[in-house]
Each structure stands twice: as structure tokens, then as C-alpha cells.
Amino acid sequence: MKVLAAMSGGVDSAVAAARAVEAGHEVVGVHLALSRNSGTLRTGSRGCCTIEDSMDAQRAANVLGIPYYVWDFSEKFKTDVVDDFIAEYQAGRTPNPCMRCNERIKFAALLEKALALGFDAVCTGHYASLLTDESGNLELHRSNEMAKDQSYVLGVLTADQLKHSMFPLGAAASKDDIRREANERGLSVANKPDSYDICFIPEGDTQDWLSEKVGKAPGQIVDRSGNVLGDHEGTHEFTVGQRKGLSIGRPAADGKPRYVLEIRPKTNTVVVGPQAALAISEMIGVKYTWCGVAPENTNDWTNVHVQVRAHGDAIEAEFRISDGQMEIRVNEPLLGVAPGQTAVLYLGTRVLGQTTIDRTISAVPVFAEAESGISA
Amino acid sequence: MAIYLDHAATTPLRPELIEGYLAQLQVLGNPSSVHGAGQRARMAVEDARDQVAKAVDCHRSEVLFTSGGTESNNLAIKGLYLAAKAQDSERNVVITAGTEHHAGIDPVEWLETSEGAEAVWLPVSPTGVIDLAWLDTYLSKNAQRVALISLMWVNNETGLITPVSKVTEIANRYEIPVHSDAVAAFGHIPISFKDSGLKTMAISGHKFGAPVGVGAVIVARDAKVAVTSHGGGQERGIRSGTLSSPLAYALGKAAALAAEELPEIRNRVSEFAQDISRGILEIAPDAIFTRGEEPGYEGIIHFTFPGCSGDSLLYLLDAAGVCVSTGSACRAGVAQPSHVLMAMGRTEDQARGSLRISLGQSTTRADVDALLAAFPMAYAGAHRAGLPGN
Numbered sequence: 001m002k003v004l005a006a007m008s009g010g011v012d013s014a015v016a017a018a019r020a021v022e023a024g025h026e027v028v029g030v031h032l033a034l035s036r037n038s039g040t041l042r043t044g045s046r047g048c049c050t051i052e053d054s055m056d057a058q059r060a061a062n063v064l065g066i067p068y069y070v071w072d073f074s075e076k077f078k079t080d081v082v083d084d085f086i087a088e089y090q091a092g093r094t095p096n097p098c099m100r101c102n103e104r105i106k107f108a109a110l111l112e113k114a115l116a117l118g119f120d121a122v123c124t125g126h127y128a129s130l131l132t133d134e135s136g137n138l139e140l141h142r143s144n145e146m147a148k149d150q151s152y153v154l155g156v157l158t159a160d161q162l163k164h165s166m167f168p169l170g171a172a173a174s175k176d177d178i179r180r181e182a183n184e185r186g187l188s189v190a191n192k193p194d195s196y197d198i199c200f201i202p203e204g205d206t207q208d209w210l211s212e213k214v215g216k217a218p219g220q221i222v223d224r225s226g227n228v229l230g231d232h233e234g235t236h237e238f239t240v241g242q243r244k245g246l247s248i249g250r251p252a253a254d255g256k257p258r259y260v261l262e263i264r265p266k267t268n269t270v271v272v273g274p275q276a277a278l279a280i281s282e283m284i285g286v287k288y289t290w291c292g293v294a295p296e297n298t299n300d301w302t303n304v305h306v307q308v309r310a311h312g313d314a315i316e317a318e319f320r321i322s323d324g325q326m327e328i329r330v331n332e333p334l335l336g337v338a339p340g341q342t343a344v345l346y347l348g349t350r351v352l353g354q355t356t357i358d359r360t361i362s363a364v365p366v367f368a369e370a371e372s373g374i375s376a
Numbered sequence: 377m378a379i380y381l382d383h384a385a386t387t388p389l390r391p392e393l394i395e396g397y398l399a400q401l402q403v404l405g406n407p408s409s410v411h412g413a414g415q416r417a418r419m420a421v422e423d424a425r426d427q428v429a430k431a432v433d434c435h436r437s438e439v440l441f442t443s444g445g446t447e448s449n450n451l452a453i454k455g456l457y458l459a460a461k462a463q464d465s466e467r468n469v470v471i472t473a474g475t476e477h478h479a480g481i482d483p484v485e486w487l488e489t490s491e492g493a494e495a496v497w498l499p500v501s502p503t504g505v506i507d508l509a510w511l512d513t514y515l516s517k518n519a520q521r522v523a524l525i526s527l528m529w530v531n532n533e534t535g536l537i538t539p540v541s542k543v544t545e546i547a548n549r550y551e552i553p554v555h556s557d558a559v560a561a562f563g564h565i566p567i568s569f570k571d572s573g574l575k576t577m578a579i580s581g582h583k584f585g586a587p588v589g590v591g592a593v594i595v596a597r598d599a600k601v602a603v604t605s606h607g608g609g610q611e612r613g614i615r616s617g618t619l620s621s622p623l624a625y626a627l628g629k630a631a632a633l634a635a636e637e638l639p640e641i642r643n644r645v646s647e648f649a650q651d652i653s654r655g656i657l658e659i660a661p662d663a664i665f666t667r668g669e670e671p672g673y674e675g676i677i678h679f680t681f682p683g684c685s686g687d688s689l690l691y692l693l694d695a696a697g698v699c700v701s702t703g704s705a706c707r708a709g710v711a712q713p714s715h716v717l718m719a720m721g722r723t724e725d726q727a728r729g730s731l732r733i734s735l736g737q738s739t740t741r742a743d744v745d746a747l748l749a750a751f752p753m754a755y756a757g758a759h760r761a762g763l764p765g766n
Contacts, residue, residue: 028691036712067694071687072712075724076764109764116761117688 001120003027003166006106007060007068009053011182011189012125012169014060018185019168020123021064027123029061029068032110034077035200056189063186071113073105080104082200086213089236092263093340096153096310097198103156111164121166126150129170129349130162137293138162140351145172152310155344155354159292207245210236219268221248224261229272235263238270241278241336248272259336261362279333279363283308283343285355288326295352305346306330308337308357314346326355333363379698379746383583383736384532384560384676390585390737393629397587400622407619408610420621424628428592431635432562432579434569440593440611441624445559446479447605448578448593451615452555453483453526455601456576457493460523460553462602467523471514473498473506474719475536476528479578480557481715484526493523497719503668504536504720512546519550527554529561529577533703533716533732535676536667537565544573553599559583559591563634564642564673575599579631581623585737586630590623637737645735646674648744652733653677655748660755666717666730675735678703680722681758684729688758696750703732725763 003025005017020027031054054070061068081100088095111122127143128151140162143149157165172178175194182190197204214236221230230248232238237245242260252258252274259278262271283306295302298321305314306328316331328343337343337360345352380388405417421441429436442448453470460467470484474497487493496514499507506527515522525547527538540556547554553575561567563584569577576599580591595601595614603609607616634641656663656679666678681689686702693700703714717727733747 028695069687069691069694071685071764072728073764113685113688113761113764117692117757 001025002118003121003123004110004114004119005029005066005123006110007031007057008125009056009060009189009192010125010195011179011187011192012127014057014064014125014187014189015178015182015185016123016125016166016168017060017066018064018181018187020166021066023168025123027064027066028119029057029064029066030110030114031057031068031070032077032105033070033072033074034081034105036074056192060187060189063188071110073109076109077101077105077200080109085198085200086210086236088340089210090214090265091340092235092265094239094338095340096342097200098153098310099156099342102153107157107161107165111161115164121164123166123168125169126154126167127169127172128154128167128351130165130167131350133293139292141170142346142349142351143170143172145174148172148175150310151346151349151351152307152342152344155291155342155351156289157291158289162292207237210234217268219270221246221270221272223258224271224273224277229258232270235265235268235270238263240338246270246272263338275335277362277364278335280335280337280360281330281333281363282361283328283330283337283355283357284359284361285326285328285343286324286358288321288353288355290353291351301329304328304352307344307346308334308341317345319345325358326353328355379743381733381735381739381743381747382699382701383739384703384732384734385701386582386588387585387736388738389587390630390633392633393586393626396629397622397626400625403621405621407621407624408608417619417621421619421624424624427628427632428579431631432558432567432569432577432594433571434594435597437612438569438594438596440595440615441619441627442591442593442611442615443589443617444582444591445477445557445578445580447615448559448580448591449477449479449526449555449557450483451593451604452576452578452595452601453480453524454487454604455614456524456553456555456599457487458491458602458604459600461491461493463600464520466521468492469494469496469518469522471496471498471511471522471525473500473527475500475504475506475531475534475716476526477532477557477559478715479559480526480528496522498527500719500721502721503666503670504531504534504716505670506538506543508539508542508546511543515546515550515552519552522550522552524575525552525554526556528557528559529567530558530565530673530676531667531716532560532676533714533730534667534678534720535560535672535674535734537561537671537673540572540574548573560676561673563631563638564645564675566638569594569596576601581627581630584630584634586626587623590620590627592627634737641737642674645739648735648739648741649674649677651744652735652747653679656751659752666720675739677733677735679731680717680726681729681731681755682726683762684755684758685761685763686728686730688761689729689731689754692754692757693747693750696754698747698750700747701732701734703730728763 003020007013007029058068085097127148129141131139142151201209217234238260258272261273301318301320306317307314319328344354405413407418407421425439428439484495544554555576558577559580562579575596577594582588663679663681713724713727
């Protein structure tokens with residue numbers, strides 16, 4: 001196969017490319033330029049998007065003996081990922097930009113370009129496994145390395161995209177093994193630190209970065225009964241489940257800390273309450289996709305596991321499609337789920353599909369949470 | 377063997393100078409040393425100085441060896457500016473154009489941020505031509521504030537030729553020094569420093585068959601150039617650093633060959649270029665020849681292809697064994713839309729679809745045929761891939 005290896009400059013994508021070469025594919029390395037104003041050197045725990053990262057990727061490609069190019073996707077990345085990220089926060093939602101990047105850049109714009117230029121597949125260093133079922137259909141599964149499993153952020157891929165994807169690290173035993181392998185292959189990125197932060201936020205402080213982009217918009221902090229508890233300088237500074245940074249003068253009657261329960265952009269208010277009130281029982285998403293073959297019957301409730309963040313646990317749930325929306329009921333209350341987050345459904349280790357959460361239903365009635373009410 | 381059509385990036389080493397270059401590498405001696413070994417090394421440097429002087433038509437004392445085009449441009453632009461400013465603190469304007477190479481633009485921007493300069497960017501037509509009438513009018517009102525004018529002789533992306541003598545004719549009326557980056561010009565079009573009216577000029581060896589790492593800044597005897605790089609002052613006190621006799625040798629020999637063979641090479645290159653342009657336009661009738669009908673160096677063929685991304689074209693041609701360029705500045709591997717095309721008023725999407733094919737002394741008919749054979753496939757693929765986001 002002709003394989004385009006997306007190379008961030010990190011150790012995972014370098015080893016993935018190496019394995020694709022070793023498997024006998026004709027591999028070309030491509031680094032995506034996602035920013036026009038790339039920094040010169042990598043800082044903190046960002047793993048890509050500086051010139052140093054691009055040079056690291058090029059060096060890895062050289063060592064593997066494959067051609068290497070930098071393709072400019074900065075404009076599309078800005079509109080589809082960065083601007084979307086800002087707009088989602090402004091709408092009171094909590095987006096996952098890595099997911100958007102996979103959905104719209106790596107496995108969309110890049111994949112489409114690759115196919116048009118004669119490639120058969122795009123290879124990345126994601127920790128996830130592509131398996132084939134008895135009928136020959138492709139399935140996306142969790143990585144064998146659960147600690148690094150990245151199937152969640154790939155949950156947005158559709159059957160067509162899976163056909164042209166390659167995740168050579170899927171069967172990796174551990175990140176240490178990947179580093180060891182990189183070292184043995186003479187790849188200079190073998191000991192490069194992992195990246196955790198959002199690549200386009202240089203200082204790693206999302207709230208500061210957002211404040212710079214959207215400015216201040218003062219509003220009120222209220223409880224679920226509508227009592228005003230304090231002021232805030234912009235709803236973008238808050239995420240559901242957040243505890244720190246709430247400037248509430250009056251302590252709660254129970255003396256327990258309060259958490260952000262909800263953000264209401266229309267009225268520019270932040271709703272807070274006790275931790276227990278973060279519990280939700282149901283999530284509803286308007287847009288959903290199936291990762292591979294769609295389930296046959298989606299009208300009846302089906303048992304699955306649901307995961308709502310990249311490194312969260314999958315919990316027991318059931319889902320159905322009703323009125324064109326995906327409804328997911330969790331068997332036990334789930335804390336701190338924000339609209340904008342992605343709910344990925346799993347059948348065992350297999351990724352079934354995903355939806356972006358539009359609204360949640362609280363597991364705790366408002367009246368139960370009065371000032372002297374339930375405690376966390 | 378790859379088909380190499382990126383001579384504006386760098387050229388193959390001229391085979392004629394390899395033997396002498398290797399021999400010179402083995403000659404012991406610092407050209408600035410007084411003893412016999414030093415004098416033998418000096419001999420090679422001064423022979424080369426004569427050859428360069430003859431090739432660019434200037435006095436031998438006007439040739440200052442440097443590490444290449446970027447250093448030459450820096451020494452000249454900063455040196456002319458600081459000398460003018462030192463004489464008259466009101467003189468802080470540098471006139472240049474947005475279509476210059478980064479080695480011309482960035483020194484000016486540095487002077488702005490660090491030395492109180494004010495850059496004046498000349499208006500540029502859609503084909504890249506600077507507005508000389510505007511320059512004349514501007515100087516008639518502001519000449520006493522202008523420290524220097526810096527304009528490249530041949531544009532390294534589009535091949536457009538700047539009418540240097542017309543610029544100096546206007547500037548000389550006001551006694552304003554003019555610098556020209558002639559890196560893409562020397563060896564390809566006839567150049568006479570003496571007749572140009574320039575005060576300083578930059579050339580770079582690897583654009584005409586010498587190795588990378590050597591060039592020259594030509595500094596007129598009467599030019600006032602402040603010293604910006606300090607040390608032993610080996611080159612007229614303006615450029616410091618131990619002279620490399622092998623590199624000087626290579627530069628001199630390559631310059632002599634380039635000047636001597638220029639008419640013949642240019643004829644050949646022009647003919648190839650016509651065939652390439654014709655062939656490309658047959659396949660891609662909507663392609664735009666970037667410098668239009670304006671005079672240019674024939675060996676630089678620059679097109680923009682609507683709806684195509686230059687990096688797709690480059691990838692597909694490279695995969696077919698043909699080396700060309702998108703022509704845009706590539707900052708350590710991170711792609712940027714060409715600032716040259718943007719300065720010419722192109723949109724980012726238009727600038728994105730650019731491809732530069734540049735020919736040289738070693739280009740053969742077989743290279744041209746190979747390019748034209750690979751081009752239809754590359755164009756079709758790049759067209760299919762389109763632009764990201766569209």
C-alpha cells in the first residue's frame with residue numbers, strides 16, 4: 001500500500017511510521033503545519049506545532065529513509081479546530097479539540113488530500129487497534145495498552161475513514177516498549193517527553209488563553225434555585241465540574257465546596273451547587289456517527305459502556321436513537337458531564353459510535369439541593 | 377538520478393572547478409599570514425578577486441568575500457543605513473519592496489525595530505513591477521530623509537527583472553545610495569556593477585556553480601558603509617573572518633565561467649523555458665504565468681495554478697523524480713504562503729497554488745522532456761486534491 005504517515009515529531013508517530021515501513025508499505029512522511037506563527041522551540045508539554053517538532057519529524061523520516069514533506073493546514077485548522085474551540089466555549093460548552101482535529105483535519109482534510117494524491121491510507125501513532133470481524137468489516141478497538149488507549153479520540157471515525165486508516169501501535173505492549181523500540185531504531189525522539197496540553201495553547205492555560213481571545217463578559221453566579229451568589233468575568237472561564245476560581249463570598253450552608261453545574265450563555269450566568277448535584281442520569285446528542293458498521297436496531301435500549309472524556313472510565317449505560325437523537329442513560333449517576341463533550345459508546349473493547357453531548361439530565365432534582373439539602 | 381529543476385535554490389557544483397577546489401583545500405596557510413604559506417593562500421584569494429571583479433565588472437577592491445548572499449545583504453543594507461544615519465540623524469527611511477527576499481526584508485525590519493528606521497514599501501503591480509513614478513514623486517518630497525534604497529535585481533521566485541539603472545538614475549539625482557540583491561541575477565543575465573549606478577550589490581556562489589558558503593558583497597569605492605560585524609577586518613575593514621582560499625578559488629572560477637558562457641547558456645535556457653511554459657499551458661490552460669509579459673530571467677518559470685496546492689504538485693513531481701519548488705519561503709520546513717506573491721496582491725489561495733521551475737547551466741533537453749512527461753499526472757492529481765478547506 002501507499003501510506004501517508006502523519007508525523008507530529010513525537011515518538012509515537014515516528015515508531016508508527018517505522019512499523020509501516022517495516023510492514024513493506026511505501027511510506028511518505030508528512031508533518032502538518034497547523035500554525036502560521038510556529039514557535040522555534042518546543043516548550044512545556046506541548047508535543048507538536050513548533051519548528052523543532054517539524055525538524056524532529058523530518059529527522060525521523062530521514063532515519064527511516066522515507067520522503068518527508070510539510071503540508072500547510074493552518075488555515076483549515078484555525079477555522080475548524082481553533083475557532084470552533086472558542087465558539088464552543090462561548091456557547092457554554094466544553095469542546096475536545098483533539099477530537100475535532102481527528103474528525104476534520106487528520107482523517108478528513110488530510111485523508112482526502114492523501115487519497116486524491118494516490119495514497120491508500122493515513123497512518124498515525126494513535127494507540128488503538130483496527131480489527132476485522134467475521135464478515136470482513138473493520139472495527140476500531142481499544143489499544144492493548146489501556147493506560148495510553150486513544151480509541152476515545154478516534155471515536156469520530158466512520159466506516160469509510162477506518163478503511164483508509166492505519167494504527168500500527170495498536171498492539172503495543174506499553175509506551176516504554178515504544179520508547180525502547182524508537183531507541184533501537186535510532187530515532188532521536190525516543191526520549192522526547194509526552195505531550196498533554198492543547199497544541200495551540202502555548203502556555204497551557206486554557207482559561208487565560210480564552211480570556212485573551214474573547215475578552216471579559218461579566219455576569220452572575222447563581223444556584224439552581226436562582227439565588228445570586230457572586231459575579232464572574234466571563235462564562236468561558238468555567239467548565240462544568242470546575243471547583244476552583246469561583247468567587248463566591250458566601251459559603252454554602254453545608255460548608256461544602258460548590259462546583260460549576262451548568263453554564264447558561266444566553267443569560268451569561270454560571271450555575272453552581274454541591275458536588276452531588278453534578279450527577280447526571282442521561283445525555284442527549286443531536287449529531288452522532290457510527291464507527292464502522294452501524295448497529296441494526298437502534299430503536300430499543302441497548303447495553304453499552306460510555307466514556308465521556310479521553311482518560312475517563314467507561315461506565316455501564318444503555319442507548320437508543322429516538323427522534324433522530326442519541327439518548328444515553330447511565331446506570332449509575334455520572335459526575336460533571338458538560339455539553340460539548342463527546343460520549344463514545346463501547347461494546348466491550350470495540351468502539352461503536354459517538355455523539356457530541358448537547359444536553360444532560362440531572363440525576364438530582366433541584367428541590368433536594370436547597371441550601372441545607374443534600375451534601376456531596 | 378533525479379531531474380533537477382530547482383536551480384534558483386541551488387545549483388550543481390561546476391565540474392570544471394572540482395579539481396582545483398580539492399587541491400586548494402589541501403593548501404596550508406591563512407591568507408592573512410605574512411609567511412610564505414600565507415602568501416600562497418593569499419595568491420588564490422586574490423586571483424579569485426580578479427575573476428569576480430571581471431565577471432561583475434567592478435574594481436578588484438570593490439569585491440569583498442563573504443559567506444554568501446544573506447551575509448552580503450546584511451552587511452550592505454545595515455552598513456549603508458547606519459553610515460547615512462550617523463552622518464545625518466534625520467535620514468532614517470529605507471525604501472524597499474515587499475517582494476524582496478527575506479535576506480533583504482528582514483535586515484530592514486530589524487533596522488526598524490532596533491535602529492529607528494522607517495521602512496517605505498514601494499507599490500508593486502500584480503506582476504511584481506515596482507512603481508518608479510511613485511519612487512520619483514516620493515523622493516522629490518522626502519529625499520533628505522532617505523538613507524538608502526534596496527531592490528533586488530532578479531526576483532528569486534518570479535524571475536522578474538528590476539530596471540536597476542532606472543532606479544539608480546532617479547536615486548542618484550538625490551545622492552541616495554542604492555543596494556541590490558543580485559543573487560538571482562548574477563551569472564544569468566548580463567550585469568555590470570560599474571554601469572549600474574549601485575553602491576553595493578550581493579552575489580552568492582552556489583547560485584552559479586560554486587559551493588554553498590561563499591559569496592561576495594560588491595562595495596563601491598566611494599560607498600559609505602558602517603561596519604556591523606567586528607573582528608580582524610580582513611575584507612576592507614567591512615567584513616571580518618578568516619578568508620577561505622578554497623572557497624574564494626571556487627567562487628572566482630565559477631564566476632568567470634558563468635560570465636564567459638552567459639550568452640550561450642541563456643540562449644539554451646530560454647529555449648527550454650519556452651517549451652516548458654508552452655507544455656504547461658497546454659495541460660493547464662488556466663495557469664497564470666506570474667510575471668506576465670514583464671521582462672524576466674527566462675530560467676525562472678513561475679506559475680500559479682488556480683484550485684491546486686503547490687505542495688501537492690511538488691509532492692507528485694518529486695515522487696516522479698522531478699525536483700521543483702513551490703517558490704515560497706520555507707521557514708525551517710514550516711510552509712508559508714509566499715510573501716512575494718502576497719506583496720503582489722495575490723490572495724492566500726492564489727499564492728498557495730504556486731510552482732517554480734528553475735533552469736540552469738546543467739539543464740538538458742532530457743530534463744525538460746521528463747518534466748513535461750510527469751506534469752500531466754501531477755497536475756491532474758493536484759487538481760483532484762484541491763485546496764485544504766475547499
